[in-house]
Amino acid sequence: MTARRPTHLPGTTGRPELMVILGSSLTVIAILCIVTFLLIREHAYAQHTATRSATTIAQLIDADVLRTVELYDLTLQGLIAAAQRDDLKQVSPQIRHLVLFDRSTTARFKGDILLLDKHGDVLADSSLIEPKPGNFADRDYFLAHVFNRDTGMFISRPFKPRCDCDDADEWRISFSRRISSPTGEFLGVAVASMRISYFEQLFNSLDVGTDSTLAIINDEGFLLAQKPFLRDNTIGTNFASRPNVVRMLKERSGTFEGVSSVDREQRLYTFTRVGNLPLTVIVALSIDEVFATWNRTAIVISGATGVLCIGLLWLAWLLCRELRLRQYAERELAQLAATDSLTGVANRRTLDQALRHEWFRAQRSTQPLSLLMIDADHFKAFNDRHGHQAGDVALRNLAEVIRANVHRPADLVARYGGEEFSVVLAETDSEGARQIAEHIRLAVERLPLVGADVLPMTVSIGIATWTTASEITLEQLLFSADKALYQAKEGGRNRVVCAG
Incomplete structure (x- = not known):
């Protein structure tokens, strides 16, 4: 049983705060997704830029090294071509040295340029007209040419020279080529070393x-x-x-x-x-250098985005709180507009709306609908004797008794006007309505007396019921219940009368 049925005002149906929360959450998610996408794209761009820069540097090194190695290779080829000339054996050592190492002056960062025989012994040295004795048969470049006639130009591992010179501790690498006879026989190696300081x-x-x-x-x-x-x-x-x-x-x-x-x-x-x-x-x-700028940008953007998202969520929370307060106020206003201020039960406006709603529902479901009209007996005399304040107390007690005997949530207790009350009983036939009415009448009789010289408070109750066998309108239902109430009063009061 509910004594009051809330009336929803426009704008109070639904949960607008949920829409605000959903909207703000989707907005925050969209912002985070966009910012994340942009940061990922900028991260990829930073990596791409770094890779392109590194590739450019590698290509510059590649080109310079190729030019340098080409110069050394030309030097070696010139040395081999000169060494295979028979006429050089007849000239002086100075001229022979100039012819053998004519191209070596173009090589950058060059070290020693040597001509080795097939045993690894030094035949000619670019730094000396008369070469110092030495054997390099154990060097990796010599071994590579001895055992492989198709090696081509060979680049050795880093090594330090075997001398007491000033740059003896300086690392070098060597470029070498095999010297072969017309029949392919191994005759020696032409080798040119380059300082790694290059x-x-x-x-x-x-x-x-x-x-x-x-x-x-x-x-x-x-x-x-x-x-x-x-x-x-x-x-x-x-x-x-x-x-x-x-x-x-x-x-x-x-x-x-x-x-x-x-x-x-x-x-x-x-x-x-x-x-x-x-x-x-x-x-x-x-990686720290590659993404240093991106990291700073990401920190700034992430911080600004975080502040923005937190601000949006905070504003959404404030708006939701205001909406809840507004809804609460609207519900309170709606409740006040639907409730009789004296007795706390539904007022006449709510009664009219509920009765019309139940009437159309009964038409659709073909279930019976009953209406009770309740009036306090001799209330005017009671009010005149004890005053309006006592009369208000009596009306509140009466409303409480009626409400206590109407148990179903779908039923409605309302103040019709003055000392008159109405009860709408959905899906209740005339017999069920009579039983409820009798319970109400008896409960009212047991109310405590206001004064010792007065009779107990009593009520007269009129009942009207609509069924599928009835051919009456809602207005006729109200009229029948009111007529039954009049008959109860004419019949001596403190009684229940059902409309015929």
């Missing part, structure tokens, strides 16, 4: 950042040059077993991110093979 000068002309590195390795994984030099990472160290180097030597060129096995730093590796030479240029950019 690579240092070349690397110093290129700016790759403070934490990034440049390096050149050969196909065996030996380090030929590096900028900057790292601790425990000297020239001539073999890195063939390192995972990054294994990948570079296998793929020959490309780009990937990896962790350096030397300093454990995350780096962006770009590597390329130097032409057809057994050399690989490596540009290892520091």
Whole structure:
């Protein structure tokens, strides 16, 4: 049973705060998705730019090294061609030296240029007209030409020269070619060494950042040059077993991110093979440097986005709170508009709406609908004797008794006007309505007396019921219930009368 049935005002149906929460959440998600997409795109662009820059640096190194190696190869070919001339054996040592090493002056950072016989002994030295005795049969370049006639130009591992000269501690690499007879017999080796300081000068002309590195390795994984030099990472160290180097030597060129096995730093590796030479240029950019600008931008944008999203959610929360307060106020106003202020039951306006609603529902469901009209007996005399204040108390007590005997939530108790009340009983036939009416009448009789010299409060009740067998309108139902109430009063009051 409910004594009051709330009336919804426009704008109070539904949950607008849920729409605000949903809308603000979707907006925040959209903002986060857009910002994330933009940051990911900028991250990819930063990586692409760094890769393109590293590729350009690698190509510059590649081109310079190729030119330098080509000069050394021309020097070796000129030395071999001159050494195979029979007429040089008849000239003086000075002239023979000039002819043999005529092209060696064009080679940059050159070290010794030697002509070795088939046993590895020195036949000619670019630095001396009369060469010092020496044997280089144990060098890797000599062994490579002895056992392979198709080696072509061979680039050696890094080595230090065997001399007491000032630059004896300076690393070098050598370029060599096999000297063969017309029948292919091995006659010796022409070899030209180059100081590795060439690579240092070349690397110093290129700016790759403070934490990034440049390096050149050969196909065996030996380090030929590096900028900057790292601790425990000297020239001539073999890195063939390192995972990054294994990948570079296998793929020959490309780009990937990896962790350096030397300093454990995350780096962006770009590597390329130097032409057809057994050399690989490596540009290892520091990830921190590559994404330094992006990181600063990401922090600023993420912070601003976070503040914006928090602000939106906070405003949404404030708006939801205001909407809830407004809904609460509207419900209170609607409740006040639907309730009789004196008795706390529904008022006449709510009664009319509920009765019309139940009437149409009964028409659709063909279930009976009953209406009780209740009037307090001799209330005017009671009010005159005890005053309006006592009369108001009596009416509130009467309303409470009626409400206590109407138990179903769908039923409605309302004040019709003055001392008259109405009860709408959905899906209730006349017999059920009579039982409820009798319970109400008896309960009213048991109300405590206001004064010892008055009779107990009583009520007269008229009942009208609509069924499918009835051919009456809603107005006629009201009239029948009111007529039955009049008959109850005419019949002596304190009784229940059903409309015939």
